[in-house]
Amino acid sequence: MSRRWFSISLVLALGALGAGGYLTWSRLARPERLNVIVLTVESFRADFIRPDITPNLLAAARSGSRFTNHHTLSAWTAPGVISVLTGTGPFEQGVQAQRQTVPLDWKTPLETLSDAGWRVAGLQSFMQIDTFRGLGLTVEPGEEPVPWLGRQVGATSPFVLWHHYLGTHLPYQPSPAHMPDLDALLPPGDSAARERMEAVRTRPTVRHGTVAFQPTDAPAVAALHAATYREFDDWFGAFWAFFRASELDRDTILVVTADHGDEHLERGHVGHASTTHAGHLYEELVHIPLFIWTPPPDGRRRDSDRGEDRGEGRVLDARTDHRDIMTTVMRRLGVKPELPLAGRDLLADPIGPGQPWMALTSKAGFQEEDPEAISEYRTAIAEGPWKLHLDHRDGAVAARRLFDLSADPGELRDLAALHPEIVDRLSAPLEAAFATRRVIGPGARSGGGDGEAPVWRTPAGSATVPFEAVAQGFRMEWTGAEAGDHVIQYEAGEGLLSLKGELDVRGTAREFGPIDQAYWKTFILPYGKVRLRVGLAGRSDRWSEWVVMTPVP
Secondary structure, three states, X not given: OOHHHHHHHHHHHHHXXXXXXXXXXXXXXXXXXXXXXXXXXXXXXXXXXXXXXXXXXXXXXXXXXXXXXXXXXXXXXXXXXXXXXXXOOHHHHOOOOOOOOOOOOOOOHHXXXXXXOXXXXXXXXXXXXXXXXXXXXXXXXXXXXXXXXXHHOOOOOOXXXXXXXXXXXXXXXXXXXXXXXXXXXXXXXXXXXXXXXXXXXXXXXXXXXOOOOOHHHHHHHHHHHHHHHHHHHHHHHXXXXXXXXXXXXXXXXXXXXXXXXXXXXXXOOEEXXXXXXXXXXXXXXXXXXXXXXXXXXXXXXXXXXXXXXXXXXEEEOOOEEOHHHHHXXXXXXXXXXXXXXXXXXXXXXXXXXXXXXXXXXXXXXXXXXXXXXXXXXXXXXXEOOEEEEEEEEOOEEEXXXXXXXXXXOOOOOOOOOOOHHHHHHHHHHHHHHHHOXXXXXXXXXXXXXXXXXXXXXXXXXXXXXXXXXXXOOEEEEEOOXXXXXXXXXXXXXXXXXXXXXXXXXXXOEEEEOOOOHHHHHHHHHHHOXXXXXXXXXXXXXXXXOOEEEEEEO
């Protein structure tokens, strides 16, 4: 997709509501060589930001800015994070499933900063997957953020670091110190309820219809997830202490937000699009936290920042969304992005009117079975108190639901039949944005030629795999053309707990890892085994034999 097409489609979508256009970059501040840390927290709901759950985060917020009405733009990780790092929305990105990427001709804000001398890094191995390709990240897996940041203190070049906290994803496995008393939260003697909670505690995905949840399960589900938030808050408390003691806070912009929230049975499910295959855009999935800390212009801490009592900070309740974050960062750095950004500068006073909030998600997110033929989407738009949801099936609008968030924040009373004029007014820009969205369809993958089916070199055959064997990374190799296009297919788990996908590879090898303990525990061990084969791209008859890798604790 060309930049011209991107600009036209965005203007069409925004113009239907009389939006005010792009942020003007004509009067930039003198460039500041500040560092940037973007910390995204997995599945983090805004309504769980409370003194009894996140005391460390709220204490730190006294010296920063908190945005209480912040929203993501999708219901699964990749589009949400891409919005944070690019300042664009899911309609423009086109990333609605695995193997999809942003347009490779985009000059992203991270690439602009890299060209201007910033070191742009991510430290986690999952950042190497295709959905995050093209963002401008240099992935340096294998290290926790605090040791890495410690080595950047006093460096001559500034840095941008993105870190994604994974411990709040399904399965909800809090440590014994934070484990809630499930017996007090579930009906006495209800063994079936305890089995349902065991699914929440052990499965990384809980596909809709696979567990017969009951409304009485909701408090226990919420308590389990809240316990993982408390563990994150403990982690953040230690991180914040390091951030202050190292004096990185004097020359670093820190952003804390989420990719999306999680459902706790509000619609009968637990999780989000990629884990339920029933994605939607209700508030429990899209209303998420946002905190921003910036150093004072002279790099000195204000008197109110030095002691325990640092005031209440800056709290804003205007609706904001992920497009605003990178716009704010680039504005503060004084660097003009080449990619058109539609967000606002959230550090301005006042921040000014925003663009309409419009969101898009596929139903199954990363786990869409055929990324080239997605048939069901959900879109939503919010203006003032009104929020409209559209269901899209096979290119047509199948349902419209309207809610008044001021009177019904839980979105339980559909008012579409009572206010058809509002439905029509909000539908117009939303349908225009959906119709002009970037679509990645058949033909995006090049052919792999007429060579022989690949043969595995590494691994040479099926095997058990302990964590120690992959902790520092691992390499897969196969026979074939060195410059050929290949596809690795994987099938993890079986039955109700299973995951299938593909990885595109140029050449005859793929490096993975290192892999940290949290990722191993959450996303690999629960599946029990992983089947792998490699083939020529575009050829259904050129596949290697399957190998089965069985992870062991």
